[in-house]
Amino acid sequence: MTAPLTDAERRELTAALRARRKTLRAEIAAKLEVQDNPALMGLRNRMEETDDWAVADLETALDIAEISRDAGELRDVDAALARLTGDGYGECTECGGPIPYARLVANPSAARCIACQERAEAAQRRGPPATL
Numbered sequence: 775m776t777a778p779l780t781d782a783e784r785r786e787l788t789a790a791l792r793a794r795r796k797t798l799r800a801e802i803a804a805k806l807e808v809q810d811n812p813a814l815m816g817l818r819n820r821m822e823e824t825d826d827w828a829v830a831d832l833e834t835a836l837d838i839a840e841i842s843r844d845a846g847e848l849r850d851v852d853a854a855l856a857r858l859t860g861d862g863y864g865e866c867t868e869c870g871g872p873i874p875y876a877r878l879v880a881n882p883s884a885a886r887c888i889a890c891q892e893r894a895e896a897a898q899r900r901g902p903p904a905t906l
């Protein structure tokens with residue numbers, strides 16, 4: 775099954791994904807640099823020694839949550855780039871149907887068509903299915 779994308783469209787989406795990857799990598803690197811901040815390290819060491827888990831620890835955890843969200847998006851972008859170089863880009867990973875070009879422009883790392891994405895998000899909100 776071939777993706778219904780022209781070469782020009784694929785090139786455009788590849789460029790968008792590469793730019794996004796660059797931005798995400800820079801953001802993650804910048805946030806990791808904050809994590810290496812000596813003051814923060816000292817604070818963390820103190821918390822480990824004294825069991826004094828204060829608000830600062832929560833803030834560190836929030837930073838980490840942000841990094842892991844960025845890392846998750848970076849993984850999606852990398853996966854989309856891998857699909858672009860091979861086959862299957864622009865096809866829904868759930869139902870195999872084509873993902874509209876407009877959706878790909880808005881979100882080049884989209885792996886699902888809108889219907890499947892909405893179903894996946896609804897399932898995520900509900901939590902894992904009780905029976906499967």
Ligand SMILES: [Zn+2]
Nearest residue numbers: 866869887890
């Ligand atoms: Zn689908």
